[in-house]
Amino acid sequence: MTHEFKEIIKAYTLARQQGIPAVMATVVDVEGSSYRRPGVGMLILENGITKGAVSGGCVEKEVFRQAQSVFQTGTPKVMTYDGKYRLGCEGVLYILIETFDINQKLINTILGKLKSRNVFKISSFYSKTENPNDNMGSVVQFEEGEKIVFSHRIDKTMLHEESTLACFQRDMQPCFRLVIIGAEHDAIELCKLASTTGWEIEIVNSPKSPKQLEDFPGASKVHNSSPDNLRIEHVDNQTAFVLMTHNFAKDSLYLQAIMCLKPIYIGLLGPARRREKLLSALIEYNPDITEEFMNAIHGPAGLNLGAETPQEIAISIIAEILSIIRNQKPIPLQEKKGAIHDDPKRKNINVLSNKT
Incomplete structure (x- = not known):
């Protein structure tokens, strides 16, 4: 998914130059089956243009509608999309929607790291309750580098594994x-x-x-x-x-x-x-x-x-x-047992502040 993140950064760079506000939607959890796995994201511009996708196309209109309140208030939220009666996948998606506001210096840092084929990780802190929460948000971190938050409104010192929020973390490899x-x-x-x-x-x-x-x-x-x-x-x-x-x-x-x-x-x-x-x-x-x-x-x-x-x-x-x-033996999917998407590398970390 690194190439999708790279394309989102490039699209945001152009939007920023034109002064167009942006919001980022990220699938942070799935219950049941879904078209795509957690970690996929979609950039939404205030003028209606989008980059990326969180599903096969059936969820995006609802994400865009839900993103309007984030454009207005700047406060992150988690939307829940139950596809049981609307999708073929019959899964429940939890999608973190947050403002996307990175300055040009940090954009250049990200693009430079991607060009050098650096490994990095993105951590998204969220709560499954649909109430807006100023403490939710995502952060990018390269090895031996500073944390880059998706929005300058977020206090990045609050985004760490000791948070009471759930954390979806994905390790990002260089673009293939x-x-x-x-x-x-x-x-x-x-x-x-x-x-x-x-x-x-x-x-x-x-x-x-x-x-x-x-x-x-x-x-x-x-x-x-x-x-x-x-x-x-x-x-x-x-x-x-x-x-x-x-x-x-x-x-x-x-x-x-x-x-x-x-x-x-x-x-x-x-x-x-x-x-x-x-x-x-x-x-x-x-x-x-x-x-x-x-x-x-x-x-x-x-x-x-x-x-x-x-x-x-x-x-x-x-x-x-x-x-x-992907370390897979090619077979027809109808012969595959279990879920289509098996990802042992996925890390969905729920950390409580009072853990023992």
Whole structure:
């Protein structure tokens, strides 16, 4: 959800420059099932424009209506939305609505941290009673950084784990990034489709290729780099690579160029026998290669969906990457037991001031 938060910050920056007040709505708890999990948010501007979503579209009008009192008073509130008779999910949503008012200096701090791929957390303090409460609110905190509250009206010294309010806390990873090594038409299709998920897309292109950033819709950066001078910064477990140059020698050299990095996924285009040849060459020239790197390699890239066209192949690759980063075994949802959204990393902390 980090990419959604990033888009909300960008949208708010433009609104702030135009002097348009904003309110933030965040799902802080759910009873039963819901279209999306707690932590999702929606920016609401006083002129009616919104960014983000808290559901599939059925709750947003009510959130906008409820937000009007927050625009008028500036006092945060929690709205309860029971979807039992109105939604297919049959869940009860608790949504914290608060003013969103961050100065430009802090906006620049947030954007800089996001660009540097820093891990951070957002804590939302709330009460399930629907009465407005000046002590409710959300705070962003980066590692070794100051707390940034959503609204300057909030006393951030009051927002801590000793509060009598409930606290929904989510750990935010860097935006997921896909590095595509290759610039043929199938790489362009993968770039376009992957960018619609909110991933940050970077292209590695041959230095002699005439293609530029505008030739790759959805990409944020193009590296015109040969294997010997390839430099991809901040590679982490939120970074994936797909090699699709359609040239065995180039793929082999690029694979060696990223050998010291630690991406969560490396996809190889082509049949299994091509993968074996690439891995044999890699091991022959690099006998000390780590098991971690080898385990990250997937080839042929993608899930077995019967994909044939470049667009379908792109979908199968994206689906496989999602299954890896979410640690899921791909199965039809109708065969899945239990809730659709199982999130063991979710932390919904209820802290009482008189705890023992």
